[in-house]
Amino acid sequence: AQKVTQAQTEISVVEKEDVTLDCVYETRDTTYYLFWYKQPPSGELVFLIRRNSFDEQNEISGRYSWNFQKSTSSFNFTITASQVVDSAVYFCALSGAFYNNNDMRFGAGTRLTVKP
Amino acid sequence: DSGVTQTPKHLITATGQRVTLRCSPRSGDLSVYWYQQSLDQGLQFLIQYYNGEERAKGNILERFSAQQFPDLHSELNLSSLELGDSALYFCASSVASGQGRNTEAFFGQGTRLTVV
Numbered sequence: 001a002q003k004v005t006q007a008q009t010e011i012s013v014v015e016k017e018d019v020t021l022d023c024v025y026e027t028r029d030t031t032y033y034l035f036w037y038k039q040p041p042s043g044e045l046v047f048l049i050r051r052n053s054f055d056e057q058n059e060i061s062g063r064y065s066w067n068f069q070k071s072t073s074s075f076n077f078t079i080t081a082s083q084v085v086d087s088a089v090y091f092c093a094l095s096g097a098f099y100n101n102n103d104m105r106f107g108a109g110t111r112l113t114v115k116p
Numbered sequence: 117d118s119g120v121t122q123t124p125k126h127l128i129t130a131t132g133q134r135v136t137l138r139c140s141p142r143s144g145d146l147s148v149y150w151y152q153q154s155l156d157q158g159l160q161f162l163i164q165y166y167n168g169e170e171r172a173k174g175n176i177l178e179r180f181s182a183q184q185f186p187d188l189h190s191e192l193n194l195s196s197l198e199l200g201d202s203a204l205y206f207c208a209s210s211v212a213s214g215q216g217r218n219t220e221a222f223f224g225q226g227t228r229l230t231v232v
Contacts, residue, residue: 033219035220035221037223043204043225043226044118044223044225044226045206045208045223046118046223047118047220047221047222047223050219050220091159103149103161103164103171103172103173103174104149104161104208104221105161106151106158106159106161107158108158109158109159
């Protein structure tokens with residue numbers, strides 16, 4: 001069975017602080033995909049990144065960076081120099097290969113509040 | 117704008133009634149997912165269709181059903197509604213090819229269902 005755990009329910013930081021959101025996953029698949037989504041107060045779910053299981057290269061996009069480590073089954077998300085607009089619920093998700101286990105399972109989400 | 121269209125945006129109905137939620141995927145996407153988001157349950161995967169066929173099933177109640185039509189739009193039917201069915205229902209679509217790659221899903225803005 002596939003499972004995603006986001007142990008941090010809520011995080012509060014002050015603007016310009018760095019913050020890391022943790023994601024730990026469980027899967028028996030050898031091919032799988034990890035995702036991060038952002039849900040701002042307006043409610044829509046915004047795709048941030050996809051990572052394939054065979055690509056452990058970390059990724060940086062502006063103030064966002066992601067650290068994928070298969071050895072610890074983790075896919076953590078760091079926001080550098082946080083801003084008030086980063087306040088949202090962030091979800092980590094996992095899916096298997098399309099031909100095997102296709103549904104995308106979400107973690108419970110981490111609510112990030114960035115205070116001015 | 118994700119390109120996924122959900123209608124209606126809001127729906128208020130009484131217990132015992134039946135409603136239909138509609139989803140139009142992004143142009144070219146063959147895969148459609150349905151999710152339920154309630155305050156205490158997070159994002160729950162309900163069901164997924166690929167090119168008209170059911171592909172994966174999650175925690176979908178027997179009172180709920182879905183289908184994907186030849187033009188690829190999808191409908192989620194909820195019947196014998198209960199107060200606990202009040203939630204935000206999301207539709208998402210993805211390319212999800214048959215070659216094994218599983219791609220990110222793009223979400224609609226959701227339908228907020230209130231059962232009174």
